[in-house]
Amino acid sequence: MATVLITGTCQQPHVHAETVDQVRKMMTDSNRLLALADIFKVLGDHTRVRILHALSFSELCVCDLADLLGMTPSAVSHQLRVLRSAKIVKYRKAGKNIFYSLDDAHVAGLMAEGLEHSICAQEDAPAP
Amino acid sequence: MATVLITGTCQQPHVHAETVDQVRKMMTDSNRLLALADIFKVLGDHTRVRILHALSFSELCVCDLADLLGMTPSAVSHQLRVLRSAKIVKYRKAGKNIFYSLDDAHVAGLMAEGLEHSICAQEDAPAP
């Protein structure tokens, strides 16, 4: 009988028009937020975080990293390529080896800030 | 004739044993780095970054966010669930609406730091 309800869309003229408009004006360019998300995406992988953490102590070659992480050099190399593309690490050739090191201070800062604060897995603190 | 070469593994006794050992001692627990990667993974999505950025200005209901982002309330709700699971946002019921807001100061700090520094897409600065 009744017309099929058009679900999935907010039908009020605007739920909170003023607030939404104000926020819309204050919000940063979407492309900038997309770029930010892309950086976080690069950092959002266990292997890559461990690579960056290791490189924060010393430059290392691929085999060093593979040994440290208990992974195949191939797998490490694939992830290094991602980090290289994002300009987060740089490399230096030395004979048969290629030494990687951190390249982006901002990203290193994000890593450090993430580690400083006990953002990670702060378990329950049962109060008496 | 020759034995098949065992490729994909570093065969030197250790490429740089001392350095690797030192770094290994300094490195943080792998689980802690996994938790850190998980947080970055949550932040590594365009939609979720935009949601958090919008919420940094004001609490908003799902329809407000859907309007701001030009997305389906369903899609927004799915992403809000991810943010809820990560304890990054909290919510408050008000009649038919549910208002979301930021919950984790650390994560908000990471977002802010990521935006402050022009980490994002700093294009070429052609020198004269």
Place this chain on the structure above:
DNA sequence: TTAATATATGAACATATATTCAAATGAGAG
């Protein structure tokens, strides 16, 4: 109660991505 709306949820689909494997490249060492 019924109707309308905001939100959540589950399945399905498409896409992205991490690792493995095999092979190629490239640079010393003999």
Place this chain on the structure above:
DNA sequence: CTCTCATTTGAATATATGTTCATATATTAA
């Protein structure tokens, strides 16, 4: 040059993930 080894690369596979669609839940209004 030939051999060895460090590194890269490409294909393949498995898995994760974001959005859509349909539907369910919940709350308010009539």
